[in-house]
Amino acid sequence: MKFTVLSTSLSPQSRSRMLAYLAAERLTTQGHQVTLLDLRSTPLPAFDDDATYQHPNVQLYRQAIGQADGVVLALPVYNWATGSGAKNLIELTGSHSTTRGLSAVWFDKVVTFLVAGGLMHSYVSHHPLALGLITDFKCILNPYHVYAIGEDWEGDTLRPPVDARLNKTLAVAAELSETLQGREYRSTWEM
Numbered sequence: 486m487k488f489t490v491l492s493t494s495l496s497p498q499s500r501s502r503m504l505a506y507l508a509a510e511r512l513t514t515q516g517h518q519v520t521l522l523d524l525r526s527t528p529l530p531a532f533d534d535d536a537t538y539q540h541p542n543v544q545l546y547r548q549a550i551g552q553a554d555g556v557v558l559a560l561p562v563y564n565w566a567t568g569s570g571a572k573n574l575i576e577l578t579g580s581h582s583t584t585r586g587l588s589a590v591w592f593d594k595v596v597t598f599l600v601a602g603g604l605m606h607s608y609v610s611h612h613p614l615a616l617g618l619i620t621d622f623k624c625i626l627n628p629y630h631v632y633a634i635g636e637d638w639e640g641d642t643l644r645p646p647v648d649a650r651l652n653k654t655l656a657v658a659a660e661l662s663e664t665l666q667g668r669e670y671r672s673t674w675e676m
Contacts, residue, residue: 486662488512489553491546493570500601501568503641504631504651505559507522508599511655512557524570532576540577545668547578551590555597555662557655562602562610571614580623590660592621592672595665596656598630599651606655608632624670627661629654 490512492505502523509521515609527545531536537543550556561568579589596618598611610632618624630655 486554486659486666487518487552488520488555488557488658489549489572490519490557490559491519491550491574492521492525492559493574494559494601495524495570496561497525499561499659500633500635500638501559501561501599503638504599504601504633505557507651508557508559508655511652512659515655516661517659520553522546524574529570529574530575532573535570535578536637537577537602543577544654546574547590550578550594553594554666555595555658556591556599557599557658559599559612560601560614562600562607565607565610567600567611568613575614575618589622589674591618591624593665593668593670594618594622594624595658596624597627597654597664600630600632602632602634605632605634620672625657625661625665627654629657669674 488503492510493503513519515563529542530540553585558571560571571627579591600611615626619626631651633647637644643651
């Protein structure tokens with residue numbers, strides 16, 4: 486399977502970035518083809534619904550998402566919501582200036598969330614973003630996701646319960662992507 490792993494944090498000490506890199510490494514070890522894009526090393530402009538569509542990095546992200554059987558979104562939680570980098574990325578790749586919203590690389594993608602937060606209370610902070618992906622792009626969400634807080638880490642290593650959750654989450658992502666690869670329908674903008 487082809488996976489695109491997206492690290493959307495801009496923090497230099499990002500734990501969600503660590504989750505992204507762990508996921509990319511494990512998916513590669515399992516024999517999947519993985520494209521890893523990191524907003525720190527491949528930045529995107531702020532969405533303006535105009536000229537930013539032409540930014541070369543926007544095209545790079547669009548291509549990586551469009552070619553993927555599954556997308557892994559790694560993101561931080563700030564102030565009880567997902568970090569702005571993920572939303573900006575989705576806005577920039579959700580449509581483009583020539584089709585004005587009639588075409589999107591996100592349609593029908595299997596999406597898996599890897600989330601890093603400060604408190605366990607923010608466990609479902611990614612749900613509004615997930616609902617937008619379901620509603621706008623008919624994405625299929627992996628029912629398993631990883632939510633890790635500071636206590637779930639020992640240095641750069643996940644503690645066993647969360648590490649096992651990461652493995653299960655990635656296994657379900659691969660199974661869903663493979664199962665849905667041959668589906669006959671293709672979604673478009675519709676209600």
